[in-house]
Amino acid sequence: MLRFLRILFLALLGIVLLAVASANLAPVTLHALPKDMAAVLGLDYQIELPLFVVIFAGILAGLGIGFIWEWFREAKHRAALADHKREAGQLRREVSKLRTESRKPNDEVLALLEGDGATR
Template sequence: MRAIRIFFLVILAIVLILLAVANRDLVTVSLLPEAFAPFAGGQWSLTMPAFVALFLAMVFGVLVGLVWEWLRESHLRAESNRRAQHLADLQREVGHLRKTHAAPRDEVLAILDEAPARKPAVQPAGANLPATR
């Protein structure tokens, strides 16, 4: 499994390096439309190699996807936490019930339950044989 992961990472690195070498031309990325730039003040465009713009777009897409899924699955995490809490409560209740219902109801039974099982004493070799006539 580790070899497959390393192989995949090497292939990914090669593809990304080839992509970067093939897209070295400078591009200008505008962050605001030109009509709104005077109102915002400053320069709202960046000049960078094309592969940097592509990599930033991929990273931004991955981050947006992660946040989107995290928000979408928040109700599942909340339900899982509620069920885990309910399970812990039930386990605590079962443990309490085992202690209370497994307790003997009579003092004599309590004494018998607490006494260790006694093994019979070792008998002599011929003790189990029937009596001779």
């Protein structure tokens, strides 16, 4: 059922994108710089594209910038996770080392913890 809903959503999204593209076929001219600044610098670069290409490129650029922004924002969380993993590994090794060490047979605290009942 979930797969069907996903396919239905993607089909509807495709239809909407095709409708937007077919409604915005008129060409637009994109200038790299404002006209006054381009005249001063002598760089009058411009390109003519259909409007739907400009719209979709803007959406993709926004998504890309958002993903990169989030990746940088979450860097501190990834670093903390790496620190916690490293610390957990060290603690695991320390616990296994302590378990393998020989214990003193007269240690009352260990006898109580292990439930020997020898000191009761």
